[in-house]
Amino acid sequence: MADYREAPLASRPTTLDPNEYYNLSPEYRRAEQERAALRSNLKRQYQLKLNDPHRQQLIEDPALSRWVYARANPYSHFRPTGKTSLLGALFGVAPLFILYYVFKTNRDGKDAQIKAGTLERKYKMSY
Amino acid sequence: MLKILIPTLFLIPTTWLTPQKWLWPTVMTQSMMIALISLTWLNNSSESGWTTMNSLIATDPLSTPLLVLSCWLLPLLVLASQNHLSSEPSSRQKTFLSLLSLLQVFIIMAFSATEMIMFYVMFEATLIPTLLVITRWGNQAERLNAGIYFLFYTLVGSLPLLVALLMLQNCTGTLSLLVLHYSQPVTMAPMSSKIWWVACMGAFLVKMPLYGAHLWLPKAHVEAPVAGSMVLAAVLLKLGGYGMMRLMVVLAPTSKEMAYPFIIMALWGVVMTGSTCLRQTDLKSLIAYSSVGHMGLVVAGILIQTPWGLTGALILMIAHGLTSSALFCLANTNYERTHTRTMLLARGLQTALPLMTAWWFIASLANLALPPLPNLMGELMIISSLFNWSPWTLLLTGVGTLITASYSLYMFLMTQRGPLPKHMMALPPSFTREHLLMALHLLPLMLIILKPAILWGCFP
Numbered sequence: 001m002a003d004y005r006e007a008p009l010a011s012r013p014t015t016l017d018p019n020e021y022y023n024l025s026p027e028y029r030r031a032e033q034e035r036a037a038l039r040s041n042l043k044r045q046y047q048l049k050l051n052d053p054h055r056q057q058l059i060e061d062p063a064l065s066r067w068v069y070a071r072a073n074p075y076s077h078f079r080p081t082g083k084t085s086l087l088g089a090l091f092g093v094a095p096l097f098i099l100y101y102v103f104k105t106n107r108d109g110k111d112a113q114i115k116a117g118t119l120e121r122k123y124k125m126s127y
Numbered sequence: 128m129l130k131i132l133i134p135t136l137f138l139i140p141t142t143w144l145t146p147q148k149w150l151w152p153t154v155m156t157q158s159m160m161i162a163l164i165s166l167t168w169l170n171n172s173s174e175s176g177w178t179t180m181n182s183l184i185a186t187d188p189l190s191t192p193l194l195v196l197s198c199w200l201l202p203l204l205v206l207a208s209q210n211h212l213s214s215e216p217s218s219r220q221k222t223f224l225s226l227l228s229l230l231q232v233f234i235i236m237a238f239s240a241t242e243m244i245m246f247y248v249m250f251e252a253t254l255i256p257t258l259l260v261i262t263r264w265g266n267q268a269e270r271l272n273a274g275i276y277f278l279f280y281t282l283v284g285s286l287p288l289l290v291a292l293l294m295l296q297n298c299t300g301t302l303s304l305l306v307l308h309y310s311q312p313v314t315m316a317p318m319s320s321k322i323w324w325v326a327c328m329g330a331f332l333v334k335m336p337l338y339g340a341h342l343w344l345p346k347a348h349v350e351a352p353v354a355g356s357m358v359l360a361a362v363l364l365k366l367g368g369y370g371m372m373r374l375m376v377v378l379a380p381t382s383k384e385m386a387y388p389f390i391i392m393a394l395w396g397v398v399m400t401g402s403t404c405l406r407q408t409d410l411k412s413l414i415a416y417s418s419v420g421h422m423g424l425v426v427a428g429i430l431i432q433t434p435w436g437l438t439g440a441l442i443l444m445i446a447h448g449l450t451s452s453a454l455f456c457l458a459n460t461n462y463e464r465t466h467t468r469t470m471l472l473a474r475g476l477q478t479a480l481p482l483m484t485a486w487w488f489i490a491s492l493a494n495l496a497l498p499p500l501p502n503l504m505g506e507l508m509i510i511s512s513l514f515n516w517s518p519w520t521l522l523l524t525g526v527g528t529l530i531t532a533s534y535s536l537y538m539f540l541m542t543q544r545g546p547l548p549k550h551m552m553a554l555p556p557s558f559t560r561e562h563l564l565m566a567l568h569l570l571p572l573m574l575i576i577l578k579p580a581i582l583w584g585c586f587p
Contacts, residue, residue, distance in 0.1 A: 056553050058465055058472060068469050071408045091399070099391045099523075106517045126435045126511035 007040030009047060128179045128186070131198065132235060134161050138228035147217045151209050154224050158202040158231075165198035169581045176585050177241075177305060184239045185305070189584045192445050193369055197234045197362045199571065200452065201227065204354040206564045207456050210463055211352060212264075223264060227354060230256035234362055238369060243292050243302040246373070247285070250330070250366055254281055257363065260355040261347060273350035276343040284333030284340070287326035294323065295377060308376050324381045327374050328389070334367030335422045337389060338396020348415035349468070353459035356411065360418050360455060361448035368422070368444050371429045372437060386430040393426040394513075394523040401530030405537060409468045410461065413538055414454045417494060420531060421447045424524070428509035431516045434586040439508025441584045446501040446572060450493040453568035457487055460561050461542065464554050470538075475547035483557045484543045486565040493572060495535035496528065501575045501582065 013036055024032075049059045070077075078084070113119040138157055145153045168191045171178055176187040186194060204227055212220050230253055237249035254277075262274035296302050299310040315323065333340040348356050375382060400420040407413040421443065428440035458468070460483060465473045477484040496503040506528065513520040575582060 050550055058467060059550050064469070064472070068408060072412070095395055096388070096391055099395065099519075100387060102519050103387060103391065103517050106519055124515060126508065127433055127515055 007037070007044070009043050010036065010040035012036075128181065128184050128239060131161055131165055132184075132232065134164075135198075135201075135228060135231050135235060138231075139225045142221045142224040142228070147220075150217070150220065150224070151205065154228075155202055155205045158205055158228075162195075162198045162202055165195050168194060179239075180241075183241060183245065184236065185241045186239050187585060189372060189441065190238045190369065192441060192582045192584070193362075193365050194235060194238045196365070196445055196448050197231065197238065199567075200358065200361050200448075201231050203452065203456075203564060203567055204357055206560060206567070207357060207459060208352065208354040209560065210558075211459075223260070223354075226256040226259055227358070230260075230358060234366070237366055241304050243304065243307075243374070244296070246304075246370065247289060247292055250334075250370065251282075251285060253363060253366065254278060257351075257355060257359065260358075261351040264352040264355070265350040266352065267350060269346070270350035273343075273346035277347040280333050280340065280343040281330070285330035288330040291323055291326035295327075299377075304373055307373075310377065312379055313377070320381045321385055324378050324385045327378060328371060328385075331367040331370040331374070332389060332426065334370075335364060335426050336367070336419060337426055338392050338399060338419065338423055341396070341400070341419045344419055345412050345415040348418070348455075349409060349411045353455060353462075356455040356459075357452040360414075360451035364418065364422055365444045365448060368425050368429060368440060371426070372440070375429065375432060382430070382432060386432075390427050390430045393423040393430070394520060394527070396420065396423040397427075397527035398523055398530060401527055401534060404534035405530065408470060410458045410470050410473070410538070410542065411455065411468050413470075413534065414451065414458060417454075417531070417534065418447070418451050420527065421451075424506060424509050424527070427513055427520075431512060433512045433516070435508045436512040436516075438583050438586045439505045439510075439512065441505075441586075442501050442579065442582045443505030443509060445582050446493070446505055446575070449568055449572045450490060450502060453486075453490045453565060453572075454494060456561070456564050456568065457483070457490055460557065465551070470541045472548060473542060473551075474545045475543070477543040478547050479551070479554050480557050482562065483565075486562070486569070487539055487543055489569050490565075491535045491539035493569070494538075495532040499576045500572060501579055504579060 013032065046059065049055060110119065134157060138154060138161075141157055142150065142154055168179060168186050171186075171188045171191060177185045179186045205224065208223065208227075212223060215223075233249045233252040233256070237246055237253065240246040240249060258274050258278050261277065262270050265273065292302060295313065298313045299307075301307075301310065313320075313323075333343075336344050344359075348359055351359060378385075397420045400416045400423065404413050404416045404420070407416065425440045425443050425447075428436040428443070461473045461476070462468055467473060476487075493500050493502055496506045498504075510521070510524045510528070513524060
């Protein structure tokens with residue numbers, strides 16, 4: 001631990017806190033050091049891009065790009081599971097049949113009333 | 128009519144013969160003059176309705192608002208494309224403008240056709256320049272996929288329409304819109320009349336789009352450059368509505384039964400696409416899905432075939448054309464500055480570009496159908512006539528209106544309020560050209576409040 005120096009822009013992770021690392025194996029500590037070095041390198045690159053006076057465009061975040069792609073392309077990665085099939089049936093198929101039944105019975109009822117002559121035609125502004 | 132068609136056709140030689148320095152002002156001026164002359168069409172003073180006639184082309188109160196809308200839109204397309212095309216070589220810019228002018232010629236001829244076959248040919252012809260604009264000048268690799276979806280969805284829908292029209296010509300002897308109302312109803316077996324109904328309506332339902340066949344629209348709108356998105360949203364969708372309104376007169380008794388599934392799909396589509404809008408991350412995709420929702424209401428209004436329904440459909444088509452086009456222009460102003468359509472990355476713009484926020488505000492309010500804008504008037508007429516058709520539709524249309532309001536507000540708050548991202552830099556201030564573009568979109572919309580009678584069509 002003595003030769004680990006904090007990167008200028010990175011904070012010391014909790015597992016490298018001296019109070020914590022008495023129980024950690026040397027391999028774990030080495031792995032943590034490497035990971036911390038990678039993270040601080042990424043942060044350094046971001047800060048370099050952020051403060052570059054000649055930068056004209058957005059800084060590309062690969063995680064954001066992946067997320068945007070995932071949100072924009074659901075159909076190519078669609079898998080019919082139990083849950084998706086249920087949702088599809090519940091929101092895509094069943095309402096169409098339910099609405100057809102509702103509208104048809106309503107309109108046929110009105111038709112029957114007209115045929116029987118019982119429809120009360122109130123004054124209507126819109127038609 | 129020729130005083131509009133010939134100048135529009137000759138926009139093409141104009142673009143190729145003007146020197147590069149004067150290209151954009153010249154095309155803009157010529158198309159603006161054509162737009163101003165087209166306003167004279169709004170004076171429909173004939174008893175039969177049909178004016179500006181020659182044997183092939185006429186206008187009537189149904190086609191006039193749509194024609195004026197498309198003529199008005201051409202200078203706006205030119206204005207909107209100026210920035211992103213400025214880095215391209217001169218011949219490519221001229222090709223783009225020629226494609227837009229050609230598209231305009233086809234649209235004018237489609238809306239003013241008196242013969243259904245001419246309408247059909249022009250309906251198909253508008254696909255080609257739009258396809259070229261989307262696939263050549265779009266910004267992402269997905270534009271090719273978008274072009275294929277756009278082309279093939281519409282083609283597959285419209286091939287049966289050709290067969291149906293030829294069959295109608297065979298049976299009635301004429302396809303002239305002037306006399307289509309007076310022709311004998313076509314008698315055939317029940318099953319074949321249902322198939323014939325679907326064949327007639329299918330193309331227009333795909334074009335509108337109806338909710339089940341709407342998959343091409345978000346792709347095409349998102350991948351198209353701003354002029355492509357504007358013309359698609361404002362005019363090409365309305366071609367479908369216009370075709371439906373014209374053709375439904377000959378489909379009379381079959382429509383009573385056949386309209387049910389499509390009205391249901393349209394109304395359910397309003398609710399579903401509205402909900403989809405609420406979880407969109409891509410700004411243009413949100414506006415595209417909102418187009419599907421509004422057009423779903425229009426489809427329902429047309430399919431119930433009542434005077435108020437048809438009037439509301441026409442008013443909503445015009446109002447939506449202007450509003451949707453305005454929103455795409457606003458999304459483009461964002462895109463040109465940040466080169467991303469993701470809403471998360473382009474937030475809090477009120478602090479950076481406050482004047483544009485005013486336009487965003489008005490456009491979002493128009494989208495959510497604020498009174499007294501014609502968006503609300505159209506929607507209200509459709510909702511009222513649907514309620515008269517069956518009171519249960521109010522559940523769907525009411526929920527749809529609520530969801531429309533919430534996603535329009537969501538779009539406004541997401542793009543304008545909130546924290547400006549810290550890594551945002553080099554945001555050029557809003558250009559006068561962009562302010563002019565927005566004003567030219569929203570001022571007509573607000574002026575229509577004063578005289579909506581020009582948009583009523585031939586109905587009440």
